[in-house]
Structures are given as C-alpha cells and as structure tokens.
Amino acid sequence: MxxxxxxxxxxxxxxxxxxxxxxxxxxxxxxxxxxxxxxxxxxxxxxxxxxxxxxxxxxxxxxxxxxxxxxxxxxxxxxxxxxxxxxxxxxxxxxxxxxxxxxxxxxxxxxxxxxxxxxxxxxxxxxxxxxxxxxxxxxxxxxxxxxxxxxLPQVSSRGAIAKRKMSSTLPRIIGVGSSTGGPQALLKFLNSVKDELRLPILITQHMPPAFTNILAEHLARASGLPCKQAEDGDVIHTGHVYVAPGDYHMIVVNEGGKKIIRLNQDPPVNFCRPAVDPLFASLAGTFGSAVLGVILTGMGHDGLKGSQDIVDAGGTIIAQDEATSIVWGMPGAVSQAGLCSAVLPLDDIGAKVIDITTGEAL
Missing domain, CATH: 3.40.50.2300 (Response regulator)
Incomplete structure (x- = not known):
C-alpha cells in the first residue's frame, strides 16, 4: 500500500x-x-x-x-x-x-x-x-x-541452535550491532541496562549521516545515558554510549594506554558503512577476551565475521531471537553459526548483559 x-x-x-x-x-x-x-x-x-x-x-x-x-x-x-x-x-x-x-x-x-x-x-x-x-x-x-x-536472512535451516559456554573473563566493553528495526531495539536495550551499566557501549547501526546524530540524541534523551555520535579521537569512558556516524566505520585502538575511537572511510563492508564487522574485529584485537558482543535485529549478515573474531579471542556473543526481531538476518546468522552463548527475546537481553558483566552468569 x-x-x-x-x-x-x-x-x-x-x-x-x-x-x-x-x-x-x-x-x-x-x-x-x-x-x-x-x-x-x-x-x-x-x-x-x-x-x-x-x-x-x-x-x-x-x-x-x-x-x-x-x-x-x-x-x-x-x-x-x-x-x-x-x-x-x-x-x-x-x-x-x-x-x-x-x-x-x-x-x-x-x-x-x-x-x-x-x-x-x-x-x-x-x-x-x-x-x-x-x-x-x-x-x-x-x-x-x-x-x-x-x-537476506540465512535462516533456511531451522535446526537446534548450538550454544557456546560463556567466557570466564568479565567484559570491559560492550559492542552492539543492529540494522532494520534497530532504533526501537536499541532504546529497549539501553533502558534495560541503564541503572546498572558500568561499561562503555559502542553501537554500529546501519544509518546514513543525517540520521546517526539524531539517533544518538534520541537515545540519550530517552534513556538518560550519556550518549553521543562518536568523533575521531574520542577517549572511551565507562558508562558512556557511542554511536558510529553514518558513512564512517568506527573502530577502537589502544593509544598511549588509552582506548581511542577512530573513524575511517574504508570501503563498505557487507554493503554497509558503518559496518559491525570492523567494530567487532577491533574490539577483539584491543580487549581480547574481555568483549561482550550483542547482535540485534537487522537484515543481512553484518557482524558474523566480527562475532567470530570476538569468539576466537575468548569473548562472548549474545543475539536477539527470531520471534522479537523485525528481520532475523544478522542475529540469525551468528546464532546459526554457533557463535552465541545466548539467543534471547529483546526484553530479556538487558538482564542477561547485566548478569554477564557482573559475573552472575558465570
């Protein structure tokens, strides 16, 4: 219509x-x-x-x-x-x-x-x-x-999803990837963790430049968390939320003992810029096993390779389930690849994240 x-x-x-x-x-x-x-x-x-x-x-x-x-x-x-x-x-x-x-x-x-x-x-x-x-x-x-x-979502096979054991390392940073249906899911997720959030959160949401700054402002107003569109050279602070700007990949590097956000316009990954894979790969390289990756609703399979990088480094991945996803493409890809330690309804993800970051899930 x-x-x-x-x-x-x-x-x-x-x-x-x-x-x-x-x-x-x-x-x-x-x-x-x-x-x-x-x-x-x-x-x-x-x-x-x-x-x-x-x-x-x-x-x-x-x-x-x-x-x-x-x-x-x-x-x-x-x-x-x-x-x-x-x-x-x-x-x-x-x-x-x-x-x-x-x-x-x-x-x-x-x-x-x-x-x-x-x-x-x-x-x-x-x-x-x-x-x-x-x-x-x-x-x-x-x-x-x-x-x-x-x-398109790679969900033609509906076999049982294999789950990985949670990492024994407490996370020091949370990376989030989302696309179609993401703004609504991100708001619910942030509102569910805001009262006990003790870690920085870095978000890659597939959006053009005109929208990502507005998304960051919207999330800040609605959640009450310090949330901003990331800028090149930002020093990552605990309890703060950073949104990748449209048309730029966001990565994290270690410079002088500080964790710094860097932005680049390298070629699109999975047809996207920003893309989740570069962010997750950089988190794995910088924080090792102390990374918690969260994949929310979205079309395609961006985040699959980056999630593999996090798991290979000893970190943990959790994903939104099919029933609550607008499109179960991105979370479906990581789930069916056997990379997740939990696949949950959107309303349950925040509580699981708090359990993982406080050690209650170990």
Whole structure:
C-alpha cells in the first residue's frame, strides 16, 4: 500500500513498485485516515507511509497501522530535512521497520533514480526477508531486479541452535550491532541496562549521516545515558554510549594506554558503512577476551565475521531471537553459526548483559 498526499508522487511510487515482478500494489491512499479504512480489504505486507499529510499524518497513522496487524511492515517516506529526520527517528522507535529519504520537490522525485531504486529495493527485500523468516516462498533472483539475496536472512535451516559456554573473563566493553528495526531495539536495550551499566557501549547501526546524530540524541534523551555520535579521537569512558556516524566505520585502538575511537572511510563492508564487522574485529584485537558482543535485529549478515573474531579471542556473543526481531538476518546468522552463548527475546537481553558483566552468569 502506498500512502502519500501528492497524487503525482503516489502514482509514481505505485508505478515503480508495480513494474517490479516481485511486487503487487494492493492499494493507494492520500492520507493516514484513508489508509486505515482500506487496511482490512487490502491486507498489505508493507505500507509505504509519507509523514506530512492532511487529515491524518504518517506519525499519527503509524501506531494504528501496527495495531491493526503486527505482521505489517511500515516503510516511512519523508524529505530529508532535520525536522523530518527527527520525526522519522520517532517513527522507527515506535515500530516502523525502515525509512527512505524522499527528494524535497515533486519534480526531483520524478527524476531521482536513486530514490526509485532505494524505495523499490527496500520494499522488495523487506518483504523477502520477512517471508523467508516466516518460512514462506521468496522470489528468486532474476525475477526481481531489486532482490539482493546477499542481504537476506540465512535462516533456511531451522535446526537446534548450538550454544557456546560463556567466557570466564568479565567484559570491559560492550559492542552492539543492529540494522532494520534497530532504533526501537536499541532504546529497549539501553533502558534495560541503564541503572546498572558500568561499561562503555559502542553501537554500529546501519544509518546514513543525517540520521546517526539524531539517533544518538534520541537515545540519550530517552534513556538518560550519556550518549553521543562518536568523533575521531574520542577517549572511551565507562558508562558512556557511542554511536558510529553514518558513512564512517568506527573502530577502537589502544593509544598511549588509552582506548581511542577512530573513524575511517574504508570501503563498505557487507554493503554497509558503518559496518559491525570492523567494530567487532577491533574490539577483539584491543580487549581480547574481555568483549561482550550483542547482535540485534537487522537484515543481512553484518557482524558474523566480527562475532567470530570476538569468539576466537575468548569473548562472548549474545543475539536477539527470531520471534522479537523485525528481520532475523544478522542475529540469525551468528546464532546459526554457533557463535552465541545466548539467543534471547529483546526484553530479556538487558538482564542477561547485566548478569554477564557482573559475573552472575558465570
């Protein structure tokens, strides 16, 4: 379902999506109220939801759409102003699966190939990931020009997950990786550890530059923790939270006896920059066995190699379970690789992290 108050933009998006063999546009609507009236009859898998609309805007409609069905994934669409980026962040924290940045003018929308490709790609791959996660059929590559099988969850086998023994070393740092559905999961995670947090937390969330600083500010306000977008040369402090900036990999190095954050623009890893693998690899190299890695909801398998590095160094990995993940790609990859010491519902991860960091889990 496509929801946008501009008839031109609504028609273009519907045409672009309909041109992909993997997509059927089941309905369009000019505002949130009309979308809600059509939900039951249309039964969409994904709703592309504009933010600024008359009668009922996207932020008002979002929780009502999710209340109608927890199976619907909502892709927010908004112009990339600071105000709309902040609104999009609120939408993500409320349960929207992802977002796409829309050009500011209708004329730019009609000519922006990058917007078209990003929007169609996210719709196709979100739907494919959810179908695969639920055991359904997915379009094969070649039938959809926008399907990227390299980032789909690798969860075709549902065998028992092998668990590793917890590291006997108390962690001195926590690394967190997340992607699709991450902002909401990160907020829940930080709120569940904030009262007993005694370690620094470094977060890599797949996001563009305009969003990561807003994400850090949002997490700081909502959790009360000292949280910031990382800067090159930051000295890591206990109890502080650092978010990798968009378009930069974040790593940690030991310089003069201090643990320092370094940022770089090395090539994307797993199609991402920032990526989880470089962060986790640097934590393993700098802290050895004293690393706790947490993999939250996300598409693809970023974090798999880095988690292997942490485990090889003697550290511990825990992951979000399939039932509570928007997309069980990243956590599914590390779980099925046998790298995790625990695979838990999101609401239980914070308590486990506190147990591990205080030695109660040993």
């Amino acid at each position: 496509v929801v946008d108050d501009s008839a031109v933009v609504r028609g273009l998006i519907a045409k672009w999506l309909g041109d992909d063999p993997a997509v059927e546009v089941v309905a369009t609507a000019s505002n949130g109220e009309m979308a809600l009236k059509n939900l039951a009859a249309a039964d969409p898998e994904i709703v592309v939801l504009d933010i600024e609309m008359p009668v009922m805007d996207g932020l008002t409609a979002l929780p009502k759409i999710l209340e109608h069905s927890s199976e619907i994934q909502v892709l927010m669409s908004s112009t990339l102003t600071k105000r709309n980026a902040e609104i999009s962040m609120r939408a993500l924290s409320m349960g929207a699966a992802d977002y796409v940045s829309k050009p500011e003018s209708t004329r730019e929308v009609t000519t922006s190939l990058s917007f078209q490709q990003e929007l169609v790609g996210k719709v196709v791959n979100l739907a494919a990931a959810r179908r695969l996660q639920k055991g359904g059929k997915v379009y094969k590559a070649g039938k959809s020009s926008s399907l990227n099988e390299d980032i």
